[in-house]
Amino acid sequence: MRPFSYSRADNIQAAIHAPSISDTQIETASVHASHQYLAGGTTLIDLMKLDVMRPRNVTDINALEHTPSGEISFGPRGLHLGALVRMSAAAEHADVRENYPVIAQSLELAASAQIRNMASLGGNVLQRTRCTYFRDTSYGTCNKREPGSGCAALEGINRSHAVLGTTESCIASYPGDFAQALIALDAEVELAGPKGSRRIHFAELHRPLGNTPHVETVLEPGELILAFMVPSAPWAKRSLYLKIRDRQSYEFALASAAVALDLDGGTIRNTRIALGGVATLPWRAHETEQKLKGRRPDDEAFNEAASTAFAGAKPREHNAFKVQLGKLTLVRALRQAATMEI
């Protein structure tokens, strides 16, 4: 690990006005940003040890746990999840489990008990890809790590890689689960930064790859996630997260589905769908949702929806199985949601 300067921020103002932020020459969202915030450290410290991330300044924001960013609250307007809440705390919170099962499940099925105790919700959505060519610096070609160098995964071992949202510059899969629940439920993100505060849709946080896969989010230098707001919605209770993986626990998704259904007797009034393990960023399946509106919740509708969801898939040599696996995952998730007792 390369030397860095460590400092602690006890409050938001101290964090976003850390002097080292103004020196930042490279986009904060880039892997090469010279300043990084540290919460649980489960991504950052790992990637610093691998020499993939090389910040010169690290600001420890764990003390923000003692501000509203460390709290969960639930009311008529929805759910407020502080960004410094740990994954395990959110997964076990009674209001989350009762009213937003897809959120609780996406957290509970991720990582291990130890990592869930460490990792913050804010850090969780910013976790970086598990693409081997990104994580191993002995590969010279990775557009995420060394912009413009190429992508070794295109013709390499790409079994775990994405089939949706890919470009010729990057096919790295977005590894997270929680983000799929947030994007499905129309969550918003509260941000604070040196230039002020703002609120954006969660769906706007991650940038489509384009030609700059190394810049993963729209976060400005020094900008910090304070909280997530998940609106109340008639489909939130009938929601779940289905995760399919190589082993039953402590593994990233090969394919996953976050689904929420609002049923009106025998028809689907509304639905929300997001897909994980198969896309380069948190992936909302808008067209698929439209297809299901007004339909009966049966296998015919679900199979058609799954075909729509993967119509634009671009499989590579080793990950073609993800198209069929992704479809079956979505169908099974929708079936289970339709028969949930709520």
Next chain:
Amino acid sequence: MTVTLLERARADASVAAKAMDGTEPRSTTLRINGRDHRLTLDARTTLLDALREHAGLTGTKKGCDHGQCGACTVLVDKRRVLSCLTLAATAEGQDVTTIEGLAKSDGTLHPMQQAFIDHDAFQCGYCTPGQIMSAIACVQEGHAETEAQIREFMSGNLCRCAAYPNIVDAIQQARPQMERA
């Protein structure tokens, strides 16, 4: 271990060459098993290396050093965490409990340690301190009610000797004992 010492020597050298830019070692007090340890640590020092190389507590093991195996599991403020991905500086002011802090001063083992012996819940023993720390937290969290739940909530601790069935048995023995205590 040689690797770690070499890396530290190299780290010391590069820090010495760059005077006072915020990267120099600083005094850090860690409260480990109820006792304060005042250590001089480079900012890069993980809690795992601070325990093993600086505080001399080698019971906590370094497996993968990347948060994938669970061998380095310790309790920080009673929560199980991976000491390899925790910077020592961030643990300042918190209570760190390691495998060395479990037995009573008269040598009586913690019920979980005794259960691991009773059920032969290890072969090589390298993952065992991490397994035991994780198992204690698993019981305290209320995640050791069924065999399936134990397996799910212990999945962050790998055992390459595959002593898993015996580990599950050990936890099932220790759980009621811990709840009574």
